[in-house]
Amino acid sequence: SSSIRLAVIPGDGIGQEVVAEGLKVLAAVLPEGVKLETKEYDLGARRWHATGETLPDAELEQLKEHDAILLGAVGDPSVPSGVLERGLLLKLRFAFDHHVNLRPAKLYPNTASPLASDPVIDFVVVREGTEGPYVGNGGSLRTGTEHEVATEVSLNTAFGIERVVRDAYARAQARPRRKLTLVHKNNVLVHAGHLWKNIFDRVGREYPEVTTDYLHVDAATIFFVTQPERFDVIVTDNLFGDILTDLAAAVTGGIGLAASGNINPSGAFPPMFEPVHGSAPDIAGQAKADPTATVLSVAMLLQHLGYAEEAARIEAAVTADLAERTGPRATHEIGDAIAARVSA
Ligand code: NAD
Numbered sequence: 001s002s003s004i005r006l007a008v009i010p011g012d013g014i015g016q017e018v019v020a021e022g023l024k025v026l027a028a029v030l031p032e033g034v035k036l037e038t039k040e041y042d043l044g045a046r047r048w049h050a051t052g053e054t055l056p057d058a059e060l061e062q063l064k065e066h067d068a069i070l071l072g073a074v075g076d077p078s079v080p081s082g083v084l085e086r087g088l089l090l091k092l093r094f095a096f097d098h099h100v101n102l103r104p105a106k107l108y109p110n111t112a113s114p115l116a117s118d119p120v121i122d123f124v125v126v127r128e129g130t131e132g133p134y135v136g137n138g139g140s141l142r143t144g145t146e147h148e149v150a151t152e153v154s155l156n157t158a159f160g161i162e163r164v165v166r167d168a169y170a171r172a173q174a175r176p177r178r179k180l181t182l183v184h185k186n187n188v189l190v191h192a193g194h195l196w197k198n199i200f201d202r203v204g205r206e207y208p209e210v211t212t213d214y215l216h217v218d219a220a221t222i223f224f225v226t227q228p229e230r231f232d233v234i235v236t237d238n239l240f241g242d243i244l245t246d247l248a249a250a251v252t253g254g255i256g257l258a259a260s261g262n263i264n265p266s267g268a269f270p271p272m273f274e275p276v277h278g279s280a281p282d283i284a285g286q287a288k289a290d291p292t293a294t295v296l297s298v299a300m301l302l303q304h305l306g307y308a309e310e311a312a313r314i315e316a317a318v319t320a321d322l323a324e325r326t327g328p329r330a331t332h333e334i335g336d337a338i339a340a341r342v343s344a
């Protein structure tokens with residue numbers, strides 16, 4: 001019999017609420033023979049206020065001993081912006097070299113998209129996860145004066161670009177439409193932009209069956225709204241990918257449905273699955289959060305660990321649940337409904 005050792009980081013705000021529902025569905029979908037061992041980590045705003053710690057190295061080491069991590073969200077208005085986002089979430093992504101940040105965008109049948117037309121939306125964003133402007137390479141000069149200067153340098157390495165571009169081509173090759181779009185801004189960000197484009201074109205010669213396209217990021221936001229059906233797989237840098245995937249969520253029924261995985265394809269470190277959204281302080285503690293994004297992140301987790309049938313059952317349960325939605329439901333009601341469907 002098999003087992004799953006899962007580290008759970010509920011984190012802050014609605015992270016706590018949605019992770020409870022994700023675990024509920026996970027427990028309901030797993031067959032008897034699979035042993036689920038979860039270990040919860042108390043990380044986030046509460047811990048930081050109590051001890052000043054964000055992610056101590058000892059816990060980082062323990063997290064390595066798991067098959068995967070499920071994370072809710074981090075960030076709280078009572079903590080200076082960036083402390084938990086950088087000190088916990090980005091520390092994990094960087095330490096585990098999660099260079100493939102996989103963010104599917106799919107419009108489920110009968111789900112309300114704010115778009116006027118009724119487009120087919122089924123694409124995946126392969127967001128680079130370890131480089132770009134996220135590396136923390138910057139600083140302030142003449143702080144507090146009227147001549148203050150701040151820099152935030154975007155780091156792009158040929159190694160880092162090539163590995164994520166290769167991953168994206170392989171994913172595009174495996175999908176029926178076999179189309180890959182590079183999104184950047186190489187008309188202005190010429191140094192990084194041309195490095196991305198040159199590597200994209202060079203690796204593309206190894207994938208003659210994959211149709212390629214290039215869009216500047218500003219134009220890409222137009223097409224996300226006016227022609228989302230043109231996308232199949234998108235590869236892009238860390239910051240563009242962050243922004244584009246909130247927009248992708250909005251056009252596919254809302255941020256409460258968008259799932260993601262942070263993956264190091266070498267398998268050297270455990271992958272981490274999490275909803276795309278944040279801790280939503282505006283609705284935290286009110287049972288208003290939609291846990292579907294977390295539930296779909298659990299499906300991605302299962303798919304990644306080789307439980308394809310269980311992942312498909314969650315997808316089917318979510319599809320059925322979305323098709324029947326009418327009025328608003330509490331967070332746990334949505335979790336209960338999906339859990340009932342996967343165990344039926
Ligand atoms: P957010 O995603 O938390 O919220 C944006 C809007 O979407 C809010 O109106 C919120 O109520 C709504 N929303 C989010 N998730 C929802 C859900 N599941 N169901 C229904 N509505 C939902 O983004 P923000 O307001 O920019 O950030 C809040 C905090 O979360 C900040 O501290 C930010 O740094 C952090 N954050 C963390 C993560 C993460 O942990 N992965 C991601 C994004 C933001």
Ligand code: IPM
Pocket residue numbers: 075085086089090242276278
């Ligand atoms: C996300 C979040 C994070 C990011 C922040 C909280 C560090 O917005 O997961 O999309 O920018 O990657």
Ligand code: MN
Pocket residue numbers: 242243246276
């Ligand atoms: Mn984001």
